[in-house]
Structures are given as structure tokens and as C-alpha cells.
Amino acid sequence: MELRHIRYFLAVAREGNFTRAAARIGIGQPPLSQQIRDLETEIGTALFHRVPHGAELTEAGAAFHDVVAQFPDLAERAIRAARRAGRGETGTIRVGFTASAAFSPSVPGVFRDFRRAFPAVEMTLEESNSAQLVTRLKEEQLDAVFLRQDAIADDGIRLHVISSGPMVVVLPAGHPAAKHDKVSLSQLRDDALILTPRDVGPTHYDKVVSACRNAGFEPQMGQIAPQLGSVINFVAAELGFSLVPKPMTQLQANGVVYREIDGEVPIAELSLAYRSNDISIALRNFVSRTLAAHRSFSEPDED
Amino acid sequence: MELRHIRYFLAVAREGNFTRAAARIGIGQPPLSQQIRDLETEIGTALFHRVPHGAELTEAGAAFHDVVAQFPDLAERAIRAARRAGRGETGTIRVGFTASAAFSPSVPGVFRDFRRAFPAVEMTLEESNSAQLVTRLKEEQLDAVFLRQDAIADDGIRLHVISSGPMVVVLPAGHPAAKHDKVSLSQLRDDALILTPRDVGPTHYDKVVSACRNAGFEPQMGQIAPQLGSVINFVAAELGFSLVPKPMTQLQANGVVYREIDGEVPIAELSLAYRSNDISIALRNFVSRTLAAHRSFSEPDED
DNA sequence: AAGTAACGGATATGGCGCAGTTCCATCGGT
DNA sequence: ACCGATGGAACTGCGCCATATCCGTTACTT
Numbered sequence A, B: 001m002e003l004r005h006i007r008y009f010l011a012v013a014r015e016g017n018f019t020r021a022a023a024r025i026g027i028g029q030p031p032l033s034q035q036i037r038d039l040e041t042e043i044g045t046a047l048f049h050r051v052p053h054g055a056e057l058t059e060a061g062a063a064f065h066d067v068v069a070q071f072p073d074l075a076e077r078a079i080r081a082a083r084r085a086g087r088g089e090t091g092t093i094r095v096g097f098t099a100s101a102a103f104s105p106s107v108p109g110v111f112r113d114f115r116r117a118f119p120a121v122e123m124t125l126e127e128s129n130s131a132q133l134v135t136r137l138k139e140e141q142l143d144a145v146f147l148r149q150d151a152i153a154d155d156g157i158r159l160h161v162i163s164s165g166p167m168v169v170v171l172p173a174g175h176p177a178a179k180h181d182k183v184s185l186s187q188l189r190d191d192a193l194i195l196t197p198r199d200v201g202p203t204h205y206d207k208v209v210s211a212c213r214n215a216g217f218e219p220q221m222g223q224i225a226p227q228l229g230s231v232i233n234f235v236a237a238e239l240g241f242s243l244v245p246k247p248m249t250q251l252q253a254n255g256v257v258y259r260e261i262d263g264e265v266p267i268a269e270l271s272l273a274y275r276s277n278d279i280s281i282a283l284r285n286f287v288s289r290t291l292a293a294h295r296s297f298s299e300p301d302e303d
Numbered sequence C: 001a002a003g004t005a006a007c008g009g010a011t012a013t014g015g016c017g018c019a020g021t022t023c024c025a026t027c028g029g030t
Numbered sequence D: 001a002c003c004g005a006t007g008g009a010a011c012t013g014c015g016c017c018a019t020a021t022c023c024g025t026t027a028c029t030t
Helices: A003-015 A018-025 A029-043 A059-068 A071-086 A106-117 A130-138 A202-214 A228-236 A246-250 A281-297 B003-015 B018-025 B029-043 B059-068 B071-086 B106-117 B130-138 B202-214 B228-236 B246-250 B281-297
Strands: A048-051 A054-057 A091-097 A121-127 A144-147 A157-172 A182-184 A192-195 A220-224 A242-245 A256-262 A267-275 B048-051 B054-057 B091-097 B121-127 B144-147 B157-172 B182-184 B192-195 B220-224 B242-245 B256-262 B267-275
Touching: A003 A018, A003 A029, A003 A054, A003 A059, A003 A071, A018 A029, A029 B071, A054 A059, A059 B071, A071 B029, A071 B059, A071 B071, A091 A130, A091 A281, A106 A121, A106 A281, A121 A281, A130 A144, A130 A157, A130 A202, A130 A267, A144 A281, A157 A202, A157 A228, A157 A246, A157 A281, A192 A202, A192 A228, A192 A242, A202 A242, A202 A267, A228 A242, A228 A256, A242 A246, A242 A267, A267 A281, B003 B018, B003 B029, B003 B054, B003 B059, B003 B071, B018 B029, B054 B059, B091 B130, B091 B281, B106 B121, B106 B281, B121 B281, B130 B144, B130 B157, B130 B202, B130 B267, B144 B281, B157 B202, B157 B228, B157 B246, B157 B281, B192 B202, B192 B228, B192 B242, B202 B242, B202 B267, B228 B242, B228 B256, B242 B246, B242 B267, B267 B281
Parallel strands: A091 A121, A091 A144, A182 A256, A192 A220, B091 B121, B091 B144, B182 B256, B192 B220
Antiparallel strands: A048 A054, A144 A267, A157 A242, A157 A256, A157 A267, B048 B054, B144 B267, B157 B242, B157 B256, B157 B267
16 A cells, blocks of 8 residues: 555545546546555455445445545655754754853844744753853753853864954942043052952953953952852942953943953953754754854954 | 655664665665655655665654654554454444343343444444334434334335244232233233333234234223333232233232233244345444344244 | 436556666775 | 675566546436
8 A cells, every 4th residue: 555545545535436536636537446446455345335426435435534534644744844854944952151142242133033033943042151061062961052262172162253342341330440431451450350260261261361461460369259140249349340241231230330441452252162063954054044143243343 | 755665764764774674675775775765855855864884864854754653553554444344343333122122131142242242333222112213213313123023114124033932911919810820811801901002012012902802802901001111010000911022021020920821822023123225334243143143042933 | 218428437458657676886894 | 805885777577557448327318
């Protein structure tokens, strides 16, 4: 028995007449009659009761019909499912991001854009710190991560810098330097520097420490902030200052101000990282859309 | 796409290897490779990722597999359903019977036997009087009926007498004639005769009246009993006597005795009636089993 | 009532395309 | 170098479809 037999059977059942069914199918009435006869021989019982004006289903035919009626739709569904999967329109991708990446204007835009383009792809999001994101990426617990890092020392991971921008100073509102639109880092040589632990975000840590050294002073390490939100809170508590990527200015708090840096400005990169092997089609779509989106608005360079 | 393609696809998916799959199917590896290639061309996306040691499903292949994996079982189920229906192993039959038919030893046995032989046939049972059963049979509300009638004047209905037996007298325990093992009907010439209305069971009615006339007296019509159970109750109330088929003796009541008839004994037939056109296979099976069962124990004639 | 036409299914025959066989080349892994 | 696996090419046989025709039933006309 083939799907052809089922299609022919259903056509006759629907028309109640071999001749009309044959016309609808696009073959002649004699081969249709023969194909149904072959099917009845294979099954071993008549499916149609031939009458002068056509044919009616027998009880066996009705029982057969009850099961096979769904075949055409199922066959169509199987083909559509394969096609959609082949285009990456279905599947799952697990994306991680750091807190500061989330404040980037483009990252939420990428999520929104991708959901709209591929609503049937299940995209799960997970916020964590850079080090943990990289670990989970390597352990195949995540498929892609946005993080503020411009390199990952692992051949199995691809990393694209998708945007970059200046860092800014975040300091207490009552700080003398807060009166100025721009702040020279050297003005802060006597203040404590608040950072997240180096092991959770080494790239950011090292860039901030280098910026201070380039401004001529060794930073006095202040309170260690467990996460980014804590950095802002500690600054509000007048425990010191910090440097953050400019998009962080969205995170407003009482007693906190952001100021541009007068002098050499450290740059914060935003990157997309993913494993180089075993990329799903959905992930491939996600990466290419993300890179395309950032090519369109990351040129020319912002500063 | 045909079921052949699906069978081939599932075989490769299962084996992870075209050569082994071909061996399992019973064709060569090259035609299998070509058939899968044809399927992939029709769908428009690769279903397998060819690797040195065989083949793995792509995401499209996995999505396709999720839907088509059920096809072989569904195809088998359709064929089996058709075959069962063709053998009358499924379907519905609606059987009616009179109260006194139910007291026949064989009728419940027929129901039990048929249910065991064809558990998937839905058999519904309905008790009613003869006239109503015949009406419902003609109106296609019932498929077969057991009734105490030896003829039905309707060419569209087939009737088989499946058993017959003597009637017995039912009279009050205190009746003078109750002292004897056998009772001559003429002993009851002065007693009232209790019967169900003629229009609900004309055959029984006429046979009883004839029996009285053959015994030399015109019966005095007593209380009209709306149904058979009422007949026994009225006799218990000493309102008169009646004649019933012998199996009715199972219905015992205080103050009631059954006595065989001394002299010419009227006979009660039990018949199976059904329409002669449009017989379902399940009904055909039911009728043939009922007739076979009664041929085995209705010979020799009981009396 | 008889003859004729129309409708519908089934049988017979021939041809073309497809599925399967056989042989062999290529590639990757051991 | 050898082995296992896939895929290409040539060939063959079978199955599906088209065409012609027959048979049975029903409806219509005379």
C-alpha cells in the first residue's frame, strides 16, 4: 500500500463515483478502478460497494477511512515541518548575556527582532557574568552569549565584536568633580575604585585598571561589588567611583551621576560568542541576523 | 512522496547507515540512496547529514521523523480496522426482545455467546412488547428482535422460529385444581382468563383463546394485564388464571403455581426476526450464530 | 413493451518511466 | 594499504497510466 492508494481511495470515498474521482485526481477511470482493486486485494476485503450510480463505502471501507483520512494532512505536515526546520524556523537556541550587555541598546533589539522573524524558534535567555557565560558556552549549556570581552582564548569558540563605545565615570553626586561635564581620571586618584571581581569579568577589570595607570596613578581598590547593580549602589553610598560602558547610564539612581572622561577614554567592546562546531540552523540565522544588524548601525564607529 | 519513501527514510534513520538499512529493507544501497535523494529533492532540504561512518538526521530530518514515525503503525492500523470490519468484528447491532423471550434459557445464552465471540461489536439490548418491537424493527430502530410469534406479514422481514415449547397454566395456589400435577383447561371454564392486550401480542393472545375454545369453552375475559409481570401478580391476587410459555416458571411468586396442561397443549414459539435488506456483517454473524446455536439444542423437538 | 442512449465500472493491451540490480569510483578512517 | 560507506552510471524488468472496449443498469423515447 502506498500513499497513492490512500489518495485514490479518499477521492473515490469523497466523490462516491470512480469517474469523477479519476477526473479530480488527474488519471483515467480504468487505472483508478485497478488501483482500488489492487488495494482491496492487498487488504483482503472490499472497501467499496459498487452500485449502478457509483460506489459506496462498505463497513470495512468506513473503518479504513476513519484511520487513513488523516494521512494527506499528516504527510503535508511532515513536509512543512522538515522545510521549516531546514530553514531554521524551528528549534531552540539558548542565549546568555551579561548585565551590561543587556543595557546595550542593540542586544534587546536583537532579541526582539529575532523573535519576530522566527516566532517558532524557542529562544531562552539567561543573564550571568562573563566568566560563567563562557563556561556554560563551552559546556554546551548555552548556544550564544553577549559579553563585554574582545577575545576568548579557545579555538572552539568564535567571537565577533559587534559594537564598541566609550566608558564613562560613575561617581557620587556630591563629589566635587561631579560639577563638571567631563572628569579627568587623575582627579579621582585619591578615591576608591569600585569593581566587580576580576575572575567574573577579567577584560573589564583589566581595562579599568589600565585606564587609571595610563592617567598616572595606581587605583586604590575599593569595595568589591558582586554584580553590576551593586557597583551603582556602592557609588550611591559614596564608597568610591567606577568606570562603566556608556549604555549603563540608563541605570539611574539617587546620588549617582555619570560623567564623560576628559583625556584618554577606555573603550568597552560588546561581543557575540558561540561555538564553532555543531551550529544549528536556527543559531546560524541568529548569528547572521545579529551581525547584519550591527553592521547596519555600528558603522561608522561611534565614540 | 509515497509510503515507500517514508519506510526507507525511517530505516536509514534507525540504522544510521544506508548499507545496513538497505539490507534490512531488502534492496541495494544505491537505490536506497537514490530514493532518499529523491525525497530530499521533493521536500527541498537535506534530511540526512552524510558522515564517513554513515548518516545522521539533520534538524529537518528530525522534524520530519517526528511526524512520519507513526505512519507505518497507522497504515497497519487502517488495514487491521478494515479487515476486522470486513469480518464483522466491529460495528453495532441493536437487539430487542419480549419479556417472555428473555425467560427463554437460550436467548440470554445467545447474548453471552455473541459478546464473547465479538467483544468489539457494540450490542445494545431493548425489552419491549411484540407489536412495538416489530414496529421498531421496520423503522430501522432495531436490527433484530426475539419474540413469541411464528409469522410477520411483511416481505421485508425475515423470521426464523428458533425454538418452541409447551405452554403451562398459571393459577392461584389455593385454587382447587392446584392440587393436581396436571390441569385440564375445562376445569377452569368458570374462572376468569387474564391476558395482556391483544394488540401488544396478538399471536400469544389468539393461541390462548383458541386453546380454551378447543377445550370446549369460551374463556371469560378477566383483568387486562399491561405486561407479563402483571399477569403473575393478578393471578397471585386470585383474579383468575392464564397460560404462559413454560420458561416463565422461573418467575416465582407467593400464591402462584404452574401446572402442566392435561389434554391438547398449546405451543409457544420463539422466533428471531430481522430485516432482509441492508444487513451488516455483524448482524449476519449474529443471526448465523443464533441459528447455529438453536440447531444444536432445538433438535430433537422438545415437548 | 421495446429499442436506444447515457452513465459507470471493469477488462485487455501497449508503452513509458521508474525502481532495483550490478559494477565501479571516491572518500574518510584505521 | 585496507576496509567501510556513499554515490554515480548503465541496464533491465516491472508497474502505472492511457486507450480501446465490453458489460450492466437506468432513463428516455417511440
